[in-house]
Amino acid sequence: MLGTNTVLELLARNYELVCxxxxxxxxxxxxxxxxxxxxxxxxxxxxxESYLSKCDVVVHIAASTSVWPGRNxxxxxxxxxxxxxxxxxxxxxxxxxxxxIGSANSFDPGTAEKLGSEENEYSGWKYNxxxxxxxYKTQQMLLQEFRKNKFPVIVIAPTFMLGAHxxxxxxxxxxxxxxxxxxxxxxxxxxxxxxAKDVAVAIANAITLGRLGEVYIAGNENLNYETFxxxxxxxxxxxxxxxxxxxxxxxxxxxxxxxxxxxxxxQPGLSYGMVRLMGIEQYYSAAKAVKELHMPQTPVDQxxxxxxxxxxxxxxxx
Numbered sequence: 001m002l003g004t005n006t007v008l009e010l011l012a013r014n015y016e017l018v019c020x021x022x023x024x025x026x027x028x029x030x031x032x033x034x035x036x037x038x039x040x041x042x043x044x045x046x047x048x049e050s051y052l053s054k055c056d057v058v059v060h061i062a063a064s065t066s067v068w069p070g071r072n073x074x075x076x077x078x079x080x081x082x083x084x085x086x087x088x089x090x091x092x093x094x095x096x097x098x099x100x101i102g103s104a105n106s107f108d109p110g111t112a113e114k115l116g117s118e119e120n121e122y123s124g125w126k127y128n129x130x131x132x133x134x135x136y137k138t139q140q141m142l143l144q145e146f147r148k149n150k151f152p153v154i155v156i157a158p159t160f161m162l163g164a165h166x167x168x169x170x171x172x173x174x175x176x177x178x179x180x181x182x183x184x185x186x187x188x189x190x191x192x193x194x195x196a197k198d199v200a201v202a203i204a205n206a207i208t209l210g211r212l213g214e215v216y217i218a219g220n221e222n223l224n225y226e227t228f229x230x231x232x233x234x235x236x237x238x239x240x241x242x243x244x245x246x247x248x249x250x251x252x253x254x255x256x257x258x259x260x261x262x263x264x265x266x267q268p269g270l271s272y273g274m275v276r277l278m279g280i281e282q283y284y285s286a287a288k289a290v291k292e293l294h295m296p297q298t299p300v301d302q303x304x305x306x307x308x309x310x311x312x313x314x315x316x317x318x
Contacts, residue, residue, distance in 0.1 A: 001172070002101065002158070003061050004029040004165035005200035011035070013204060018055060020048050020062070027167040042082030045089055052093035057207050059099045060086050063135070065170065068261070070129045070273045079134035080141070087142065091151065099206050100142055102157040103135040104192065104217045104284050112222070115285035118157075118215050129273055139215065146213035154210050156202055156293075159219035159284055162303040163196030164310035169318075172307045176318050178232045179308065185243030186225035187250045190281040193228070194220040195296075195303035202295040209293050216289040221300045222282075228300075235304050250275050 003019075007030060010017055017035040020042075021027075030037065040047030042062050052058070064078040083100065090098050108123055110116035124132040145151040166172035177183050199218045210216065223231075229242055254275035257268035268274075289295040310316075 001163060001166040001168070001170060001196050002161060002199060004167075005163060005196045006059060006061065006203050007033060007035060008165075009197070009200040009204045018051050020051075022062075029165045029167050042085055043077060045085050048086075049089040049093070052089055052095065055093070055095065057097045057099065058086065058090050058095050059101075059203055061101045062086075063101070065131060067129055067131050067274060067277070068267050068271050070127070070271075072130045075130045076134050079131070080138050083138045084141065087145065087151065087153075091149075096152060097207060097212075098142075098151065098153045099203055100138075100153055100155045101203075102139045102155045102215065103132070104157045104159045104219060104282075105132050106136040106139050106157060106215075107217065107284075109192075109280060109282040109284060111281065111283055115222070115283050116217075117285050118217055118288055127273065127276060129277070143213060143215070150212075152212050154206050154212060155215040156199065156206060156289070157215055157217050158199045159192035159194050159217070159282070159286075161194055161196040161199060162300070162307045164306045165196075166307060166310065167314075167316070169311070169316055172311065172316075173318065175232055175236075175304060175307055176311060176316070178229060179236050179238055180318055181238075181240060182318070183229065183242070185245050186229055187245045187247045187279065188224075188281075189279045190222055190224050190283060191228065192219040192222050192282055192284040193300045193303065194218055194286070195298040195300070195306070197303075197306075198296045198298050202289055202293045205293045205295070211292065214292075216293055216295075217284055217286050218289050218295060219284045219286040220297050222284065223300065225278075231301055232304055232308075235301060236308055247279050250279075 019035050020038050020040050023039045064075045107120040122136045142153045146153050202218050254272040258272040261268040
């Protein structure tokens with residue numbers, strides 16, 4: 001989703017693009033676009049390094065976003081080793097700017113009174129989740145390389161993205177679940193949401209704007225789940241009434257789902273770890289990205305509408 005939105009934004013600005021796509025990818029969102037497609041893998045440097053000599057800028061979006069199981073060595077390999085591979089190959093090729101897509105979760109969230117920012121520390125270790133930990137470790141690795149060797153990196157750290165071209169589907173699964181009647185209700189928790197198109201604009205702007213060695217949280221609206229799901233209902237026309245569940249009850253459900261998943265080997269719809277993460281109040285501010293990267297703040301209603309319209313036009317279902 002973010003990759004395609006970024007490609008479209010860069011093409012609109014007349015950049016020439018070389019796109020690294022994994023050989024196993026089934027996504028067709030780049031089909032027929034005027035870009036050079038290279039099949040390769042961030043874990044296999046020879047598959048992509050020779051193409052870097054043609055490039056001035058690298059935008060590194062590739063990552064494993066799997067949160068199940070919580071401990072997953074492949075997530076670490078892709079996110080840490082893979083990023084190190086792209087970083088060192090970029091150094092050898094003399095890349096002028098390296099824009100890395102991190103995660104806002106690499107900073108502790110704030111509160112409604114004091115929003116989370118790039119000044120916050122990271123204490124996500126308590127969740128025992130390799131996705132969260134690997135994104136933080138990768139961010140620290142890149143910033144250390146900037147401090148040590150002046151590696152020209154900028155990190156853009158999105159919150160929860162929604163929008164068109166979500167071919168997975170990835171984050172849009174939450175919307176599809178709601179529209180298809182698979183969400184019985186909600187519990188406590190707050191998320192920060194942003195239109196993927198706005199993140200793509202921030203990425204494109206970061207080619208010429210922003211400060212090297214800095215991280216920019218890319219977010220927009222802080223919404224609790226009741227407000228968010230009501231937005232989906234209004235935009236999609238779904239009439240289903242949602243139940244507010246006590247959080248301890250949801251935790252118990254997530255625990256038993258995780259136990260069953262470990263027995264059957266099938267990914268749970270909602271694991272214990274996922275429930276813990278969903279119950280956090282994730283308040284964030286994107287003031288720094290808005291000011292320095294001129295990042296737009298498209299209403300989340302528009303992101304939901306664009307996402308659902310794209311799913312409908314492309315017949316995407318769960």
